[in-house]
Amino acid sequence: MxxxxxxxxxxxxxxxxxxxxxxxxxxxxxxxxxxxxxxxxxxxxxxxxxxxxxxxxxxxxxxxxxxxxxxxxxxxxxxxxxxxxxxxxxxxxxxxxxxxxxxxxxxxxxxxxISKYAQYKVWIKPNGEMPFLYGNHVVKAHLGRITEDTPEHQGVVIFSMNDIPLGFGVTARSTTDTKKLDPTSILVYHQADAGEYLRDEETLF
Missing domain, CATH: 3.10.450.220 (Nuclear Transport Factor 2; Chain: A,)
Structure with missing residues (x-):
């Protein structure tokens, strides 16, 4: 430059x-x-x-x-x-x-x-949106649906059930293993969420 x-x-x-x-x-x-x-x-x-x-x-x-x-x-x-x-x-x-x-x-x-080109996606139920937007992990009880054959430790974009991107994270379990989890088990480890625009506005840019 x-x-x-x-x-x-x-x-x-x-x-x-x-x-x-x-x-x-x-x-x-x-x-x-x-x-x-x-x-x-x-x-x-x-x-x-x-x-x-x-x-x-x-x-x-x-x-x-x-x-x-x-x-x-x-x-x-x-x-x-x-x-x-x-x-x-x-x-x-x-x-x-x-x-x-x-x-x-x-x-x-x-x-x-990232959401435009993401290979693997997770959709969460309405009752799971606020917890995620406050920086919490996604638990099994909040799972709406997930891309088939999603591996463990895979980067995923988190969407609302209305297909609005909310953030992204890393899977704690594969798609197959999610069926065995109890409702309080972590499904996706939180990495970033749209709530950070308010929480971290002083340091984000």
């Missing part, structure tokens, strides 16, 4: 300026970051990951900015070059954030994209 020149006098050393620029500039992902990101996305969208990488409508790319990964069109990227790196907060879809140890966590802001 192109950077504008700053002619103002600055008392910072060149080394400090270099660190600040590196931290704030939006850049392509490294090979290691790309591998980590794709591994996480693959757990939810599987072979549909190819549709995110090679789209028919427009060229899209993945960009790293302030520890977060953004999925953005090339056209929007070009438009954003007029925004200073210090003022740029978000661009396109924020998929999630890298931790200091290099682990990647999908954010709820990626839900619309």
């Amino acid at each position: 192109r950077h504008s020149n700053n002619n103002n006098n600055n008392t910072q050393s060149p080394a400090n300026n270099q660190k600040t620029t590196h931290r704030h500039r939006m850049r392509p992902l490294t090979d290691t970051e790309t591998k980590t990101l794709f591994s996480k996305l693959n757990n939810y969208v599987g072979k549909n990951l190819g549709h995110l990488i090679n789209r028919d409508d427009e060229e899209y790319c993945f960009r790293f900015h302030r520890d977060r990964v953004f999925y953005v069109s090339e056209n929007l990227m070009k438009s954003a070059t007029s925004v200073s790196k210090e003022k740029l907060i978000s661009l396109g879809v924020c998929l999630g954030k890298f931790s200091k140890t290099g682990k990647f966590k999908l954010h709820i802001t990626s839900l619309d994209l």
